[in-house]
Structure formats: structure tokens, C-alpha cells
Amino acid sequence: MRLLQADRVFLRDLSRVGLIDAGTASRVHYGHLKNGAARSLARLERAGLITTSTVRTQNERFQVWSFASREIAQAWGGVLPVMGATRSVFHEWLVAKLYFELGCPADYRVASAFSSIDMKLCGSMRPDAMYTSGEGEVVFVEADSGHYTRAQIRAKMGRWQGMKQIWGQPVNASAPIPSLDNIDVIRV
Numbered sequence: 001m002r003l004l005q006a007d008r009v010f011l012r013d014l015s016r017v018g019l020i021d022a023g024t025a026s027r028v029h030y031g032h033l034k035n036g037a038a039r040s041l042a043r044l045e046r047a048g049l050i051t052t053s054t055v056r057t058q059n060e061r062f063q064v065w066s067f068a069s070r071e072i073a074q075a076w077g078g079v080l081p082v083m084g085a086t087r088s089v090f091h092e093w094l095v096a097k098l099y100f101e102l103g104c105p106a107d108y109r110v111a112s113a114f115s116s117i118d119m120k121l122c123g124s125m126r127p128d129a130m131y132t133s134g135e136g137e138v139v140f141v142e143a144d145s146g147h148y149t150r151a152q153i154r155a156k157m158g159r160w161q162g163m164k165q166i167w168g169q170p171v172n173a174s175a176p177i178p179s180l181d182n183i184d185v186i187r188v
Helices: 005-017 022-029 038-046 070-075 089-101 116-122 150-159
Strands: 050-056 061-067 129-132 138-143 164-169 183-187
Touching: 005 022, 005 038, 005 061, 005 089, 022 038, 022 061, 022 089, 038 050, 038 061, 050 089, 061 070, 061 089, 089 129, 089 138, 089 164, 116 129
Parallel strands: 138 164, 164 183
Antiparallel strands: 050 061, 129 138
């Protein structure tokens, strides 16, 4: 299969974040095409490179794309998103969405890709992702799919005190996260 440059950029970003929604792919990767990402993503899926799943929120449903297998993800330098009892597709999509909302930081890495140095910096409570800002400051990225309690939020914020933090949260979260000096909140 012949990959277009836009396909390569899409797959590179997918290797970094694990999931990309169709709207983001149309806007960021395939915005130059008249019909957006639909035909290109269908072509990549037919080739067996990616697969789709559905994210459901209270107000909408939309498609997200991930690598079709662990082997394909590894070939592109990535991993499949880790989902289970504590990590939903929506949560993983939110972590990925923050990457694009932050302007695609060059060294953005999800928790499954943390180095041993990253792990030491985090301690026993790892954020969902991290990156280095343009000023050279390490920034922790945490996604709350709307289910964290105030106590859970305070515990994580306190554990990472002194670190720049970016939190992502849906508008209708059960415990809204406050913006503070070293904490920014992106509402999705």
C-alpha cells in the first residue's frame, strides 16, 4: 500500500497518542482533502493498519481510530491504548485530544511510554501523559473523564505540587477542576 504524506503524519500521531477521532483527523491530518479524513481512514482500515471504535458521551457518539494490532502499533513506534475497568475509550480519547489541544508537543508521551527518568519524576502516582514546554518545564497531563471526586482531584494535584499541570475534563464533570497558578484546565 502506498501511504500519502498525510497518512504518515496521521500514523505518527496515532503512535504517540493511541487514539484519534475522525473530526481531529479531518481537521489536523486531512484538512486539505475535500471530504476530510473519511476516505483516507477507510483506505487505511481496509489495508489492516487501523481499526475503529465508538466513543459515547452524554450528548454524542463519534468514531475513534487506533492501530489494528499490537504489531502494527510497534512497527510505527507506538502501543495500543490500555483500556479496562479503570480506563475507558472516552478517557483514552481525552488524553489524545489534549495532545492536539496543546498544539502537538514534540515530546508528548502517554504513561505507557514513560522512560525510567519519567517514572522517577512522577513517583508512585503517574499522570496520563507528560511533555516538556517551550520553556523547558515538564508538564504533567491528566484526564478526568468526569468521574473523579473532589478528593481524588485534590490528591493528584497535591502529589504533583510544584509541577505544571494540564487537566482535561468534560464540561459536565461531577467535580469541576479549578484553575490555579500552576494548573490549567481544558474543557472538552
